[in-house]
Amino acid sequence: MNTETTSTAPAAPGRPVTQAGALLVMMRREFWEHRALWLVPTLFAGFMAAAALVSTRASISIDDADRVHADRAMVLNVSQDAFAGIIFAVAAVVVSFYVLDCLYAERKDRSILFWKSLPVSDGLTVLSKFLVAILAVPLLAFVLATVSHLIALIAWSVRARYGGFPDLIGFEPVAWVRGEAFLLVIMLLGALWYAPVVAACMLMSVWIKRAPLLWAFLGPFLLWLGEIIVFRTHYVGSVLQYRAAGIWRELFSRNGHEISINGNSHLLSDLNWGAAFTNANLWLGVVAAGLFLYAAARVRRYRDDT
Amino acid sequence: MTAVIEARALAKRYGAKRALDGASFRIESGRIVGLIGPNGAGKTTALKAILGLTSFDGELKVLGFDPRTQRDELMKQVCFMADVAVLPRWLRARQAVEYCRDVHPRFDEQRAREILGKTEIPMNARVRELSKGMVTQLHLALILAIDARLLVLDEPTLGLDILYRRRFYDTLLNDYFDKERTILLTTHQVEEVENLFTDVLFISHGQVVLDTPVENLGDRFLQLTVNADAAARARALKPFYEREVFGRVAMLFENRPAAELAPYGELRTPTIADLFVAKMQGTLPA
Known part of the structure; x- marks a missing residue:
């Protein structure tokens, strides 16, 4: 019998599936499986927006009644950061659980x-889960923080116009864009700085046979x-x-001194971005x-x- | 003929245990091959080696690819269903179809929806809401929609009732199989599917103990049923297995001409299940 081993497929190649297309589909799949990834931050954002809608009192102290314009920008930016801070913190907690589970759950449920x-x-x-x-x-x-903050801002502005709220709330376009840009750059810096932590957690998730979550916390502690x-x-x-906070100390110091921050600081120009983004440990971490x-x-x- | 799988001296150890111990075999294209062996014989390890899911020693080519180094390419043309119930419980039928469509170049969405349309599975249902039989139907629908050249099924109907099992194999045979495709199947329910196989591959202790097309079984193996008084004389012809059935003795012979055996009693071609039991008997501890 004349025998040979086939080396290539004679059949039609089928529809083209690009790597980038598959990557996006696989990232969507992660949100199907790990619903907490979008559900929990969305619930928090919704809760904060709702709280702003029903709030009846705002306690804002004014240093100087003449500086209403500057103080408006300050109130805007501080509230912007507060919304983002809470939603980012919630997202960070959810992501921590996710990265330790994402390559383990698929083995657990076979x-x-x-x-x-x-x-x-x-x-x-692995790349799709990391990018998620x-x-x-x-x-x-970031989007949730922006949207929920805008909803809150509108609610506060209406209140301010019809009384009850101090006239310190209003939309200051320049300050708002600066605030959003600040959050985006902070997000980028955080992503780069924590990338090795995320990747290490994923390695534990795929490597540890049982209970990677427990070992991820217990291991470093022991x-x-x-x-x-x-x-x-x-x-x-x-x-x-x-690794927990090093980059933020870098960002908030110049020439060995801590940068003093108050409500009127322009964080985009005052902070030491140059030192943070050129930090060797940042890129070694990547x-x-x-x-x-x-x-x-x-x-x-x-x-x-x- | 072309080989879909060509394995030479496959070996795999788990600690001191040899799961595969020099297994060699060849599977031609357009066949339905039953990989049959007792528990722990190395069936699943062999399948995992073929699918590039485990490391191993020896030579193995699947569709011309080395599963160790070319798995990603290989998987475009190979499909497998390992056991039942490996679909994640959170997955919706609709999501499963969409995901396969978006990542598999050979997945035909229309066909998957057609097959699912004939079942009672709602597209929006999650796997956890479906019965075991329906989960298998869903998985089968996904697999049948993939234009694969090799389909590997590892105990695909375990735990299903007879209605689902029958329907599963009917669909597989009528709607899927053709001469371009090859199916490699393991199962414990040998009797039920033996008419399906074109070839059988018996594996025991990590070695291939029988590898033959089903159509040649009749030439090679004969079962002789004799009365107890003729048993001693028939035994002189050296059966490789015998057992008592209602006071008579059934003996299995390999490579004995029918003419030589016929005078002693009734002759027939043994079933695959009979052969399996006979071949494995000697390899099991008493």
Whole structure:
């Protein structure tokens, strides 16, 4: 019998599916599975907007009655930051749980065997989950913060016009755009700075056999405690502390001194953006994130439901 | 003929246990192959090796690709259904169809919707709301809509009732299978599907113990049923397996001409299930 092994497909190639197209579809899939990613920040944003609509009192103290225009910008920016701060914090909590679960849940419910039956590479899968955590959810949080704040602002403005609220609330276009730009840049800096943390959590999610969530919290804690007890040093603690907040200290200091911030500061021009974005550890962290993601894809390659 | 799968000396160890111990086989295109073996024989490991889900030693080509290094390419032409119930519980039928359409170049959405239209599965239902039989129907609909050259099914009907099982295999055979496609199937319910197979591959202790087209079984294997008094004489012809049935003795012979056996009793071609039991008997601890 004359035998040969086929090397290429004689059948039609089928519809073209681009990598970028597949990536977007896979990111959408994450929001189907992990509904908390959009549901929780949306609920918080809705709650805050609703609270502004029904609020009956605003307590704003005025330093100088002559500076109403400047104070209006200040009130606008401070409330803008407050809305964003709360929604970003909520999103950060949700994302923390997500990145530790995203490559573990599919093994736990055995659906990895279904996902792997489709022509999607491990690299693309890991990348889609990373982009959801580092880009999609923060962008969603930004939009939610903007929308809910605008709703609140309209409610406050109406109140201010018809009495009861101090006349310090109003829309200041320049201040508003500056405020939004500030939030976007902060978001970008945060994404870059926390990228290695997110990628490391994903690596734990794919690597640890059982309960990655528990180990992600317990592991660093035990390392920290063990180092103190055994070596009487604090390297683990300082590394963790540095990665938690190091970049913000950089951003808020100039020439070794802390930048003093008050309500009237122009954060976009006053903060030390140059030092923050040229920080070597920021970019080393991004490189580390790339390595962690590569490792996560390699580990997932031979992971199944066991 | 062209080989869809060509395996030489496949080996895989889990610690001290050898899941695959030098298995070699060849699967031609356009066949329906039953991969049959007792629990722990290495069936699932072999399938995982073919699908690039596990590492292994030895040589393996699937559609010309090495599953270890070319899995992404391979999966465009291979489809598999591992066990039942691997569809995630949160997934809606509609989402499953949309997702497959968007990531699989060979997925035919129209066909998937047609097949689903014949079932009672609402497009908006989540997997967790469906019965086990319906989940399998949903998964089958997704798979049948993929124009794959090799379909691998690992116990696809486990835990389903007979109605669903029958419908599953009917759909597979009537609506899917053609000479361009190859199906590799493992199952414990051998009796039920033995008419489906064109080839059987028995595997035991990580080795292939029988690899033959079903049409050749009759030439190679014969089952002789003799009365107890003739058993001793028939036994001299060296059956490789025998068992007592209602006072008579059924013996299985390999490569014995029918003419030589006929005088002793009734002859017939053994069923795949009979052969399986016979072949495995010697390999199991008493």
